[in-house]
Amino acid sequence: MSTEELIKDAFRRQAGRAPDHMRVLTRVLARTAKRRSRALLYSLIGAGVAVAVAVPIVLVRAPVALPVGPAPAVRTTSPAKPLPGEVMPFQLGYLPDRLVESEREVLADGSLRRTWDGPPGSPHLVFERSGPNVVHGSHTPVVVQISAGVEGFFTGDDTQAELVWAPDGRTPLYLMSRSLPGARDELVKLARSVRPDGVTVIPAPVRFGWLPEDAKGTAPQSVSGTADHWDVRVTSSGRRTVGVQITTRPPQMPGMGVVVRGKQGRIGPNPEAPNALVVEYDTGRWLIVSGLAPDELVRVAGTLEISDGLSFPWLGRR
Structure with missing residues (x-):
């Protein structure tokens, strides 16, 4: 047997001892597909969606061209974090003319409220879960x-009226109007227009950190104004x-200087309280804390958790 034939025979024996590459590849792909399918299923279940998942895998062997020169830079943009808050379970499908949204509130009793107003002389409308x-x-x-x-309970007149009902038999909804012509018919029309929501957030972008023991309690929040001045x-x-209070309107800043959240602020009298701390904690964003002694105001302001990138584009829209 020639040297070339001996070499070929050695390669054939080596290949015969090797495991079946298709069986190995099948097991690897099965495990990978199982892991990927399970991860996808868990993520969908976490989103409240039940699905049947199939993960087809296609392998294509093709020539690979190595890149020449440095790899191109990849720029990634992190999505903006949604503001914390609570989601409305229902929304109105109809609004009287000229009304735009002016406020959203999380009340101390756990109610979620949206408010609409219009030009002078327009009705005032509240929708609440x-x-x-x-x-x-x-x-x-x-x-x-x-x-x-489904029945509701109406009271009042065109000056001020209220309607209470539960569209699903368990979620109490409330409508209140002021200066609404034909209030009874209009509130019933509004109630009949209600449909599921599950998207609209009543924001709660501020959380207290440190508080004195005698000032701890429920923390209702509201966002009001316009998209530019809120x-x-x-x-x-x-x-x-x-x-x-966090505002886009520059407040007066009397009193003594103090450093808060790394910025220069002031503590002095305020129309609403004997002591108020004011600081421009971010460009065009002023923080006002009131109701406590000066040293307590500084500590409360310094430990507040304030969501980044505050923006409320829904203000002033229908």
């Missing part, structure tokens, strides 16, 4: 039919009440 323990009482409610099997307000009420 009431908290679980809220009772809207009236001595003389009028029963109105909202839909098949105010965020949050309070914590115990024996003493701490008020926090």
Whole structure:
């Protein structure tokens, strides 16, 4: 046997002892597909979606061209984080003319509220998912039919009117209007227009850090104004009440200088409190904290958790 034939025979024996590459590849792909399928399924279940997952895998062997020169830079942009808050379960499908959204609130009783206003002389409208323990009482409610099997309770007149009902039998909804012509018919029309939401967020962009024991309590929040000029307000009420405001409107800054959140601020009298701390904590964003002694104001302001990139484009829209 020639030397060339001996070499070929050695290679054939070596290949015969090697494991079946197709069986190995099949096991690897099966494990990979299983892991990927499970991860995808978990992520979808976490999003509240039930699906059947199939992961087809196609292998294509093709010539690979090595890159020449440095690899191109890849620029990635992190998506903006959604503002913390609570999601409205229902939304209005109809609005009276000229009304735009002017405020969203998380109330101390757990209610979620949206408010619409318009030019001078326009109606004022409130739509609320009431908290679980809220009772809207009236001595003389009028029963109105909202839909098949769903009744509401109306009270008031065109000057001020209210309507309470539960479209799904368990979620209490509340409408309140002021200066709304034909209020009873209009509120019933609004109630009949309600549809599921699950997207609209009632924002709560501020969280207290440190608070004195006698100032700890529920912390209702509100966002009001316009898309360009808005105010965020949050309070914590115990024996003493701490008020926090973030605004795009430059406030007066009297009093003594103090460093807060790494910025120069001031503490002095305020129209709403004997002591108020004011600091431009970010460009065009002023923080005002009031209701406590000066040293406490500095500590509260320094430990607040404020969401980045505050923006409320829904203000002033329908």
